[in-house]
Amino acid sequence: MKKNVTRLFIALVCLLWTGCQQEIVVEEGNVKHDDNIAASANARASGLTYRGMDLSYAYKIETQRGGKFYYANGTAGTLFDIAKSSNVNLVRLRLWVNPDASHQECSLAAVKEQAKKIVAKGMQFMLTLHYSDTWADPGTQTKPAAWSSLTQQQLIDKIWSYTTDVMTQLKNQSTTPAIVQIGNEINQGFLWPTFKVSADSDTNWDNSFEYAINSGYNAVKAVFPNTKVMLHYAGIWADNFFWRCSKFGIQYDIMGFSWYPEWHGKSFSDAYNQLNNLTSWYSKTCIVVETAYPWTTGYADQASNVLGSGSLISGYPLTPAGQQAFLEQLMTTVKSIPGSRGIGVVYWEPDWTAYNGPSATNWENGSSWENATLFDFNWKALQGFSAFN
Template identity: 40%
Template sequence: MIKKLLLFCSIILLTACHTDDAAQQDPSDLAPFYKGMDLSFLPENEQLGVVFKDENDRNITDNYDYLASRGVNLIRIRLWVSSSNASYSLENLKAQVLQVKAAGMDYLLDFHYSDTWADPGSQEIPFIWLHQTDQELLTTVSDYTTQVLLELKNQGTEPAIVQIGNETNNGLLWPIGQIYNGSVENFDTYIMITNAAIHAVRSVSPESQIMIHRAGIADSSYFFDQLNIRNVDFDIAGLSYYPWWHGMNVSTAENELNSFARSVTQKVMIVETAYPFTLSWNDNLNNIIGLNNQVSPGFPATPAGQRNFMMRIHNMVKNLPNEQGLGYCYWAPDWVAHDRSNETFMNGSSWENLALFDFEHKVTEAMEVFLLN
């Protein structure tokens, strides 16, 4: 009888301890599903006096607080090494991430390692890094990455995710880190540069996850295979998916994403995507998307079509097996036309019909998707 009583007491004690542990578990310890936006344009828009409106047609007084209240939990921000456009400088980044953090959101730091746009067609070495030897460039990349992260760490704003290069389909820092030169393939130098940056991130900001970013889904398995067989130390495989550039059929893209996820061990994120709410225009700049043949079947260029497209993106990433999908980011939801008679880069917008704010700067229906779990 005594043994049975002792056994019963032990079970009760173990159960109580287990319950206490579960009750004390911090929800923040659970991996988030990111519903993000690239807001690199926002500081410049705000300086220009752009005022956005919420779903009730009221002026939004704090864009970061508003987006956080609508379910956005990650802000992506690009960083250029040095440029005449200070909007993508380290000083502006430091100021912007303070606002992001104050609103309770995480941020993704997008290192371009260039003075200008880096993408599959352009990966220019920063002017002040020109004429360096391969070894000097490795040291420079490491030192630069370290310095940026130290400044962010010193103000208490370490990034949740650090992206090493932007759309690096053909490497970065051309021609030194270029993967393809004609028919010749060489991943080695690109990977050495990438490893130099990764080592700096791990040393300065070990809590940050590291992303490698490639444009497109269909052919990405081979690229990431080359990184994995060379033991590149990264956490997230980031992909861009714009239907007009990467495959018009969304069902095909979903199948490709599932196949890709099975080919890597890292988390998967659609780190750039967007969709039109109209094919009309509202300024004097030509829009990137304006033709019926640029619209995916089943997703018309309407506010509802834009919402349904983003719903599909949400679900295809969320439903990847083994919770491998980390989330998605909408690119430039705020790049609206400001001065409609002006054709300068920012005052006009070739992206105005792909934003998540309409021609009156009122939020579109697609914002509802960010409230989903």
Template identity: 40%
Template structure:
């Protein structure tokens, strides 16, 4: 039997005409129900089939579109091995999103690999730069990638500056943990250059700053507040196994963030199990009742009810500042691969939105407007 472990998982795959004719522009009062499909470039190479409610194979994005989802989040790495999550991959998938009428949330990690509070390694190409050169590189790179999406007619609705940047990012230039707790000015200057580039390249895009924890994010935005950074949305991760299981606390925290900083709030990463079982030999991130909200069991119905409750919570944020949520890796089902075993590998299959037969689960209906 697979050993289940619990540890802090800071998740973060992927991937033409002018922006004025883009099919991905949404009204300003849109409530977003999204999916992070950043694994698709990799999974599609294994021929993974996703089945609709009747059990028949159907292209993933056709099912996503039919579900009522209106946003897809894709992470971008600077110079990744094999091109996974690189700009060309993001651009290619963005074209597919446009064909399905789905808006894009571009999640720029500013790294060649995963970035999260414990890992914020600058791209190899930037690691010997001076502070000023680093800031200029952030500006030019950000402007180039956003411009590239604009040029091909797939402008992002949102651009996220860094991924789960509780500790800062681009260490040690923008690190604010450990011995760098007086480094907030440097972090703010880097973020400001990225924000400037986004405004110049895509004035309609909303800028997101992302913290990994709904209940503990206030300090981060208080530290940045004196620098008057230009951004629009407080992005948050909410995984009950790592954070509060009291949904009243989630509501209170979101309300306070929206009101204290006069920003929209969005949960840009969340997920919930439909079972504690497993479908391969790789350790899962969640596997027992101590890791979930007691009111919502690890069942298909419980998974959907959790997402419905999250929608209710966000819609109850004052002044309509709760603008949506994004489900992280709903497509990361068990698949033949090299994740950690010689057979199959997904650490997430019991939190996917397709079951172990790859048939879509009832939670897909939580994406309906």
């Protein structure tokens, strides 16, 4: 009974707060953008706690394939060195439970190896637990094969034991994650169908998805009490999702959002207002934990590019300068959220170059992202790195 009264109170407070909110608008065109943009004199990343990149492909490209990346001046360097020199202070890595041989960059062994390199460079790292053997996103949340026959309670217990084991192995090598994601882009839950949910329905939340997320949260905190736990939503229109997280007592510290103009809207004002409202309503901080913007519509291999002209925002051309300007404006937008509730921006896979040569025809052995990386087709750093300085 006490639990139900608490939930009703939360619901009423959220409804009242919603009615009282005033829209705050971030000006879309406050900077003139063209192909000759120089690095901003007033660093847009200043004040952000986390200036990050997801560099999960680094293991495959550098360690497994021996790929070489270059600073803007043409000098060779490792991805982590190039990132560090550009003031990046957080590297995000993804972990799958039992990836196949072609995706060993997502294995625990690779994550542990990369985590040691990241910490040695003086950067922090963020771990994304997909709870799958493959990609997990809003449209795909497949259970690990070894977990497929487990009951609901057995899955909850497995989340605890698996997460505890991963955290313990990281602790044993002195690589404490700054942030851990319980699931990836969990708009509709994870480990389907057992913990599949809808943001528009209470079905499967109470004593199900609630228990699953809290099992992961508690496992992280049992090993690393000071590590922050994130819930990650694809898009910014997450009102109902986080309302239900609050209603059902789901535990987390940070709201994470994917924001790609190709799919999630092209208005910095909308992004600001949504993130401001959500973090205010639930007294949380937030990170735009995935974003990207193309610097060209060209390509370096035959694997079809995911992002193209559909990403274009007026005033931000699909050029290296436009890409830099987009990142700077996004950082400004997140940093502008009152109360220091906007704490970071993470660029997704700026390293996913066409690593398998120009004839690769499948994104599994090539790149469908090379036009949205922060490197040109010769693997030399673009001016977008300047946005992090």
